Amino acid sequence: MSNFTRRLFIFIPFASIINFILKPERVFASSKDSQENWSLSKSEWNDKLSPEVFNILREEGTERPFSSPLNNEKRKGTFYCAGCNQALFLSEYKYDSGTGWPSFWQSINSAIETKIDFKLIVPRTEYHCSRCGGHQGHVFNDGPQPTGKRYCNNGLALTFKPE
Numbered sequence: 001m002s003n004f005t006r007r008l009f010i011f012i013p014f015a016s017i018i019n020f021i022l023k024p025e026r027v028f029a030s031s032k033d034s035q036e037n038w039s040l041s042k043s044e045w046n047d048k049l050s051p052e053v054f055n056i057l058r059e060e061g062t063e064r065p066f067s068s069p070l071n072n073e074k075r076k077g078t079f080y081c082a083g084c085n086q087a088l089f090l091s092e093y094k095y096d097s098g099t100g101w102p103s104f105w106q107s108i109n110s111a112i113e114t115k116i117d118f119k120l121i122v123p124r125t126e127y128h129c130s131r132c133g134g135h136q137g138h139v140f141n142d143g144p145q146p147t148g149k150r151y152c153n154n155g156l157a158l159t160f161k162p163e
């Protein structure tokens with residue numbers, strides 16, 4: 001084997017490792033950019049959303065149970081954030097919790113972030129869209145397997161696109 005071929009053999013795997021290491025960084029950088037595009041002021045959100053949706057997404061409001069048509073949505077498809085259109089849940093993750101709010105046992109990877117909220121004195125885990133920060137609902141530990149989670153979501157905070 002010539003010196004050149006040997007170097008080539010070493011270089012190719014090295015280059016793909018570098019590419020592998022750099023790629024997530026690029027993805028991260030671009031998602032950061034789009035996150036900045038979605039940090040709007042309260043009045044900008046107010047212009048963009050209906051008063052009901054604004055109250056939920058930007059003021060952590062809660063809709064009346066059994067008020068959302070998405071509660072009974074059973075078609076195959078994807079649920080998106082009503083603020084920024086980021087995909088949050090797949091229809092496969094939805095189940096009937098009987099609570100009157102659309103419920104899911106899992107979210108799409110990294111589409112939501114959580115925080116602890118003390119609004120009802122007893123701490124609850126609030127969750128929101130990871131891109132625009134829009135409030136979606138609360139997550140509880142009484143959901144079905146395999147996660148045991150119940151993402152209790154406001155229907156007005158979501159849009160649904162059937163497949």
Ligand SMILES: [Zn+2]
Pocket residue numbers: 081082083084085086129130131132133134
């Ligand atoms: Zn969003």
